[in-house]
Every structure is written in C-alpha cells, then in structure tokens.
Amino acid sequence: MKYLTEFRNGEIAQRMAREIHQIATRPWKIMEVCGGQTHSIIKNGIDQMLPAGIEMIHGPGCPVCVTPLELIDKALAIAAQPGVIFCSFGDMLRVPGTDADLFQVKSAGGDVRIVYSPLDAVEIAQKNPGKEVVFFGVGFETTAPANAMSVNIAKRRGLKNFSLLVSHVLVPPAIAAILESPGNTVQGFLLAGHVCSVMGYWEYPPLAQKYKVPLVVTGFEPLDLLDGIRRTIIQLEAGRHEVENAYARVVNFEGNRPAQKLLGEVFEVTDRAWRGIGVIPKSGWRLNEAYRAFDAEERFHLGHIHTEESPLCHSGEVLRGTIKPAACPAFGKQCTPRHPLGATMVSSEGACAAYFNYGRFLSADELASAGSGLTGGSNG
Amino acid sequence: MEEILSEGDLRIGRVNFGGVVKRVCLDFVPEIAVGDYTIVHVGFALEKIDEESAQRTLAVFREMGVLEEELAGQEEAFARAAAAQPAACPDGSCSGQ
Numbered sequence: 001m002k003y004l005t006e007f008r009n010g011e012i013a014q015r016m017a018r019e020i021h022q023i024a025t026r027p028w029k030i031m032e033v034c035g036g037q038t039h040s041i042i043k044n045g046i047d048q049m050l051p052a053g054i055e056m057i058h059g060p061g062c063p064v065c066v067t068p069l070e071l072i073d074k075a076l077a078i079a080a081q082p083g084v085i086f087c088s089f090g091d092m093l094r095v096p097g098t099d100a101d102l103f104q105v106k107s108a109g110g111d112v113r114i115v116y117s118p119l120d121a122v123e124i125a126q127k128n129p130g131k132e133v134v135f136f137g138v139g140f141e142t143t144a145p146a147n148a149m150s151v152n153i154a155k156r157r158g159l160k161n162f163s164l165l166v167s168h169v170l171v172p173p174a175i176a177a178i179l180e181s182p183g184n185t186v187q188g189f190l191l192a193g194h195v196c197s198v199m200g201y202w203e204y205p206p207l208a209q210k211y212k213v214p215l216v217v218t219g220f221e222p223l224d225l226l227d228g229i230r231r232t233i234i235q236l237e238a239g240r241h242e243v244e245n246a247y248a249r250v251v252n253f254e255g256n257r258p259a260q261k262l263l264g265e266v267f268e269v270t271d272r273a274w275r276g277i278g279v280i281p282k283s284g285w286r287l288n289e290a291y292r293a294f295d296a297e298e299r300f301h302l303g304h305i306h307t308e309e310s311p312l313c314h315s316g317e318v319l320r321g322t323i324k325p326a327a328c329p330a331f332g333k334q335c336t337p338r339h340p341l342g343a344t345m346v347s348s349e350g351a352c353a354a355y356f357n358y359g360r361f362l363s364a365d366e367l368a369s370a371g372s373g374l375t376g377g378s379n380g
Numbered sequence: 381m382e383e384i385l386s387e388g389d390l391r392i393g394r395v396n397f398g399g400v401v402k403r404v405c406l407d408f409v410p411e412i413a414v415g416d417y418t419i420v421h422v423g424f425a426l427e428k429i430d431e432e433s434a435q436r437t438l439a440v441f442r443e444m445g446v447l448e449e450e451l452a453g454q455e456e457a458f459a460r461a462a463a464a465q466p467a468a469c470p471d472g473s474c475s476g477q
Contacts, residue, residue: 001398003417003434012441019444089422117423119390119405145408146422156389197419197427223441249434250419250427259408259426 003249007221016226017049020233027053028236029185030229031178031321033171034192035062035349036220042354044222046229054233057185057321060174061192062349063139064091065319065342066274069307071167072097075136078165078300079105079112085128087121088136090114095343098308118150118164125154125162134296137166142194144168144285145259148266151287151294165296166287169272171195172203173283178321179211186321188232190218190225193247200255204243212241219247266291275343276316315342318351325355332361381416395420 032038038058041047047056060066076097079086086102093102093114106112111131115121118135125133137147147164154162171192178186191204196217208215214235218228228246235242245251263285272284287295313335314328325331325344335341337353344350354360383394384406391406395418402420406412409425417429 003429003431006434006438009441012444015444016441116402117405119423142421142426145426146405146424149405149407149424153389194419194421194426227437227441249430249437256408256427258410262408 004221007219007223009223013049013222013226016223016230020049020054020226020230021051023230023237024051024054024233025237027055028187028233029055029057030188030190030232031057031059031186032190032218032225032228033059033061033175034190034195034220035059035065035347035351035354036194037061037190037192037218037225038351039349039354040220040222041225042358042360044225046222046225049226050229054229056229058318058324058351058354059178059189059321060274060277060319061140061171061195062319062344062347062351063143063169064089064095064347065315065344065350066169066277067092067095067138067167067343068273068275069098069309070273070305071138071165072101073099073305073307074297074300074302075165076100076102076105077302077305078134078296079110080108081132081300083131085111085113085124085131085133086136087113087115087118087124087133089138091347091349092136092138094337094340094346096310096340096346098306118146119153122150122153122157122159122162125159126157129161131161132299133162134300135162135164137164137168140169140171140192140195141199141263142192142197144263144267145198145256148259148262151266151291152262154294155291163294163296163299164287166285167272168267168285169274170269170283170285171199172207173280174274174277175207175215176211177277177280177283179207179213181320183322186213188214188236189216190228190232191215191243193217193219193224193251196245196247196251196255198256198259200253201243201245201251202253202255208241208243214241215243217243217245217247217251219250274319276319310341313342315344315352318342318344325352326361328352332356381412381414381418384412384414393425395425 102112121135204215214232216228216231231244267285268288269282270284270286271281273279312330317323335345340346344352381393382396385392393404393406395404404420405424412428418425419427
C-alpha cells in the first residue's frame with residue numbers, strides 16, 4: 001500500500017541502524033508510549049537492530065490494558081443484564097475481569113457484539129428501539145473523536161436508548177507521571193503518532209522543558225521508528241530536550257481542529273485510575289454535563305463492585321516499564337493470549353501479547369548473546 | 381479515497397485499504413478529496429496524508445547513511461546529524477532552549 005511499503009524498506013533501515021550505531025556513544029533508555037509502536041518494534045526486530053546500550057522501554061499506551069478492573073467488572077455487569085445490547089471493540093472481549101470476561105457473558109446468553117466503529121453501535125441503537133445499547137468507549141486521544149461523535153449523533157438524532165461506558169485516558173499526564181515516579185529511568189520518549197494526528201503536539205513543549213527530555217513524534221513503520229529513535233538519540237547525545245516531529249506526513253503542530261472542537265463540546269477532564277499504575281490526576285476525559293444522560297454509569301445503577309486482580313499477573317510492572325514481559329514468571333506458562341491473566345496479554349497493543357505472538361521469549365540482550373554464541377549471562 | 385457520499389447528517393467516504401473498501405466518516409477532515417490518502421481509525425478519517433511531506437521524508441531517508449559510507453567518518457556523521465535542525469513549529473515554542 002502506498003505510504004506504507006516505502007517506509008518498510010530493509011536496505012534503508014539497515015543504513016539508519018548503522019547511523020544510530022555511529023551516533024550513540026552512551027547507553028540510553030527510550031520509551032515508546034504507544035502499544036501499536038511496541039508491536040511494530042517487536043514484530044520488526046527494531047530493538048535488536050540498536051546498539052547494545054540503547055534500550056526500548058514499552059510504555060502504557062495500550063488503552064485496553066490500562067482500563068481499570070472495576071470498569072471491566074461494570075461492563076460485565078451491564079452486559080449480563082436482560083434487554084441490553086453491549087457493543088465493544090474486539091480486543092476487550094477476552095480481557096479478564098475479576099470473575100469472567102465478556103466472551104463468557106456472551107456464551108451465557110448476554111447480547112455482546114463486536115463492532116468496528118462506535119457509529120455501528122449508534123446504528124444498532126436506531127434499529128433496536130426496545131433495547132438499551134451500550135458502547136464500551138475506551139481509548140486514548142486517537143479514539144476519543146469517534147466516541148465523541150457517536151454520542152453527539154445520538155443526541156442530534158434524539159436516541160434515548162444509546163449510552164457510552166467511557167474511560168478515556170490521555171498521554172501527556174501519563175508521561176508526566178512516568179517521569180515523576182521514583183526510580184524512573186526513561187530519558188526520552190517517542191510520542192504516539194496517531195494521538196498527535198488528533199491533538200497535534202502543542203501540549204508537549206512544556207513537558208520537554210520541565211523534565212528536560214526529548215520528545216519525538218513518531219510513526220509506526222520500521223523507518224518511522226528508526227528515525228524517531230535516531231532523532232531522540234541525537235538530542236540525548238547533544239544534551240538537547242526538544243519536541244520534534246518525525247511523522248510530518250500525518251502530524252502537524254495544531255492537530256485536527258474539528259476533532260478537538262468536538263472533544264471540547266463532549267468531554268471534560270477528570271482524574272483516572274490506570275490499571276497497574278494507579279490514579280493519575282487529570283489524566284482522562286469523561287462525558288460533561290451536557291452529555292451526562294449518555295453516560296452508562298449514570299444510566300445503570302450497579303451498586304458495589306468487588307474487584308480482585310490475579311496474584312500471578314505482573315502486568316502493572318510491564319505497563320510501568322519496570323520489567324519486560326518475558327521476565328514475568330507466568331509469561332507463556334499460566335498466561336497466554338488464549339488464557340490471559342492480564343490485559344497486556346490480550347490486546348493487539350499489549351506488550352505481553354507482542355512478545356508472545358512474535359516468539360520473543362528472551363530479552364533483546366539474551367537474544368544478542370545467543371546470536372553471538374555466548375551462553376547464560378544477562379538477565380536483561 | 382474513492383468516493384465521497386453524504387448520508388443524512390454524516391459525510392461518508394469509501395476508502396480503499398489495499399483492496400478492501402470500507403465506509404469511513406469524513407466529518408473530521410473537511411478538506412479531503414477523492415484520490416487523497418488518509419489515516420483511518422475506528423471508522424473515522426483522522427488526517428489526510430501530506431504526500432509532499434511523505435516524498436520529502438523518503439528522499440531524506442534514501443540519502444541517509446550514503447554520505448558516511450563514502451566518508452566513513454564517525455564524527456562527521458554525528459556532526460551532520462546534530463547540525464540537522466528539527467522542523468520548527470508554527471509558534472516557535474518547540475524550538476528548544
């Protein structure tokens with residue numbers, strides 16, 4: 001496909017990697033915030049092309065992974081109610097709640113449907129006036145305009161039977177929280193290209209200044225990722241901390257104005273709990289007063305929800321970037337994409353799923369050692 | 381983008397993803413036209429791809445590494461890379477310092 005395949009050129013990738021090897025004189029830790037980028041890095045072996053001291057730390061940018069367990073349990077409770085059609089993106093169905101997942105609710109007779117777009121859920125609501133149709137609207141800034149449009153259309157069309165179970169999260173407060181966490185080791189960030197296609201990158205210069213970290217807007221193809229990493233290392237080596245745009249064919253400084261306008265009309269900033277991380281102040285969006293009537297949490301009175309995380313699952317540490325997936329004792333044993341213990345093993349943006357699906361049972365260091373004929377050694 | 385349709389209160393486009401055609405909401409990209417390339421997420425076009433910028437980036441990438449292969453100088457490669465100015469943003473707020 002045009003503007004995809006050109007950015008996957010292996011020969012240019014090798015040259016870019018060589019340039020990175022020449023530029024890097026010291027070890028650096030760089031976080032790619034977005035789970036889509038994590039998958040591309042592991043799938044394409046980008047981390048293995050880098051000099052030994054350059055470590056990619058996988059960030060929390062997987063919306064399904066950071067959705068709080070309590071909200072998953074609320075989704076399960078709503079989806080199990082008679083007269084409800086519960087719509088969700090496919091990723092969410094296998095995410096384990098405390099006692100079950102949405103697939104189990106569906107197999108027990110719940111009307112749970114996978115949709116491609118929140119607009120599909122609005123259409124289902126129009127066609128089923130006798131049912132309550134709920135859309136599970138999770139996501140970062142990339143998905144928020146679609147969810148905002150769905151409630152906006154439902155309001156314009158006077159649909160009384162449509163609501164959103166919504167948990168939107170935001171990248172800039174998450175970056176600040178990572179940088180402020182004790183023991184943080186991240187020195188530079190690849191910013192998520194598609195989040196920035198919506199939001200632009202006007203929010204980031206104050207972060208770069210305050211925390212003295214380079215922030216580079218980066219795309220998803222191998223050459224995009226290598227260029228983002230290259231630019232981050234150039235800044236780190238030179239002691240610079242600026243916001244750069246390495247994804248200019250899609251992202252501009254202001255972002256998508258019509259989308260931002262609608263987001264302002266529909267959502268308001270709120271504190272959010274991130275699964276595995278905890279509450280981050282002002283790190284999410286919820287429906288504002290004008291749209292409160294479309295909030296599924298207001299519409300369905302659920303009472304007390306008992307939540308309990310799996311004691312075996314280390315997804316919190318994976319999401320905080322403190323361990324790599326293969327370092328979890330349950331990885332590939334009790335926990336696989338078929339039988340996940342945590343959301344990071346489920347989602348197409350989860351780091352554990354990336355490591356499992358691309359056969360990454362060793363750390364990048366261990367792979368390098370294995371490749372050079374050495375044994376043992378690193379616990380990377 | 382193959383075709384743009386108006387469906388009641390929504391502007392919808394037929395977008396071809398390497399052979400698979402899907403209906404996509406265009407309300408966030410009023411400037412988009414038939415023949416343009418776009419980024420699509422959950423049924424919504426989020427941004428038009430700037431083809432000129434894509435070509436410029438590819439041209440830079442193709443050049444990359446060619447120079448230092450000829451000169452084979454580590455310092456030179458770094459000096460050149462460090463001297464490359466990042467794209468300035470419109471209000472100048474991300475130009476550093």
